[in-house]
Amino acid sequence: MEAKRTIRVASLFAGIGGICQGFLDSKNKKAKYEIAWANEIDPYACETYRKNFSHPLIEGDINFVLHPENSDDIEKYTELHEQALSEPIDVINGGFPCQAFSIAGERKGFDDERGNLFMSFIDLINQLDEKFHKKPRVLFLENVKNLKAHDHGRTYKVIKSKLEDCGYTVKEAVLNTMSYSELPQNRERIYIMCFLNKDDADKFTLYDNLDKFKRTFDATERATQIKNIIDYSVDDPKYFYTKEKYPHYFMTEEEFAKNGSKDGIRINLEEDITEMYQFYQLRRGQYVRKNQSNVCPTLTANMGTGGHNVPLILTPNGIRKLTPEETFRLQGLPAGRGYVFPTSFNGTKTYGNSHLYKQAGNAVSVPVIKMIAEQILDIIK
Template sequence: MEKNVRFGSVCSGIEAASVAWNVLGWEAAFFSEIEPFPCAVLAHHYPDVPNLGDMTKFKDWPDAAIDLLCGGTPCQSFSVAGLRKGLADPRGNLMLTFGAIAARYRPQWLVWENVPGVLSSNGGADFGAFLGMLGELGYGFAYRVLDAQYFGVAQRRRRVFVVGCLGDWRSAAAVLFERHSMSGHPAPRREKGQRVANALTDRADRGGTNSEGQRLIPELAACVTTGTGQRYDTDTDTDTILPVAHSLRGEGFDASEDGTGRGTPLVPVAHIDVMPAMLNGANTTAGHSARSGHSKDAYIVPAAKAVRRLTPRECERLQGFPDDYSLIQHRNKPAADSPRYKALGNSWAVPNVRWIGQRIEAVRAIQSLRQAA
């Protein structure tokens, strides 16, 4: 029987890894985080786990026996927002520091995450350098882009995950790729987005009717405006969802593919409609619709005959965290919304990471059986 996994976490944030993996019986050996608010969250939830601070000081860290090293090094250097300087940006170089930490502690497994923009940064050379480093360290590896919307949360969030296994690329591939995905018979392509039913429009000629032919009362404006003035029309847009992600970026909540908050709205209307439990306990008071030039009024979800901003609790649910996980005492008072948005936006989506952990558990069990045979 394999022992429970002990893992080290760098760029820990508010520790999606621990939320995802503690239910598997895994234990964190150490964290590495420097931002004040995430550090406070870690101290609140995990007071017995040491936070070793700056990952570039890893040579001064104490020795530790770990089975897995995980981390999502900063994405800004691989995104448009960060000017895509790649490894020329000190933040981009932290992915090489991740490898140096792996070289010191020599865990059996690695889990690393970043935005899809890392795949094309510097023509792919930056990502190639990272993978080449893992190979030189003796790790077999596999990588895959995972989208949070397929793991049970109501947001589109595509991220690159790299899994490494010491001396064994087949085990790494077995974690990220199911056998049926390699069969050569892919599932039919799904539409990128879903249209909003006409019943949600406030246009008198397109209000929709019920089964008795009666015209429905409109409950949502047909067109909303984000803080940047971009308009999304529910009657014409083929990818009609409320443009939450760009607006939330003002508070640090970023759900885009490249780390910019652009082009990947956060919450599909259809997902909100079919997941009402996500909104339970949240403030549903109707307010004014989002106004151009006022991004703070544009954190929007449907409410009674209007729109309103997302709450931090809803952002926690979008990322798979327990309710009020980030609502801690910070600087002698309840945490403000702004640092909570930022910390949640920088975090991993918990269900993605839990799935990876479950897959690693399954592969470890197979490895154990083979060794016993």
């Protein structure tokens, strides 16, 4: 049997490995992906990543990896630099930090240092070309939907022109997780594909035929999907909302008439959260909203900041927020079913759920990545 061709991949801003997992899950009879290395700066995300992947992880600031001379630890970053440039790369992928462009953030774009991290892709391309006289054949970038419209389209125009200046043909599409996978999550993201060879670009027709891949599900089918993700037997008290813990979220009409409330608003979760297999949000502590599409609202990194940012559900044991495992599974990572969590940080500190919630919100939807990555593999096999 003929051996499969190996496509070497470098992954920037790898987080907990959602994009890497999507690539590794991709199937093709003639070729397969191999992650040459991945890069991530967040030490907690790195801890989670290493628990689940065995390929090299370059931990640190990508700008210093590419330019060790600018760091305070030249020895460390010189070693990482040599690792990153040890061999040619066929595909670079990455979801560069989106907070600078997100509707949920301050939308400062390139005025935010995180927005400028896009240039790491350009820098790596040029350094690989300089050393090996070979640019990556394909680039795969992911970001928030708002990137396309940010600053009246000027931000994306700059990004696209930089990629084209490197010789790439650029194609992009905004895809919603709930429409292109069986994951019940409303998550719109822009997926940017860049091809060094025009012939490859011409063969990549996924974005021209999205209707063939789009899927719709009725309420019964969504309920089945949700049952596969949510563990309705969970009874850990720390996840549950009760009148004892949050009396102001279980206020009866009589209590409100008698005592009022601090902000003049009455909320009673038991009145508002009434349906199983649905997702609810406690918005700014002022009202409860059910997602109208029978799916989970977009998971965000804010889930890790406390407050009431984690979606709520009704279970036989009461009203509770999603567990970290469930938020990971809503992204297509099988937490508790093969994908594991760290129990400590550096073997000493307790690894808090806040880090896991943040990681899930920053992650990508693995099946969507897999769908696109398989199309690439079909072309460059």
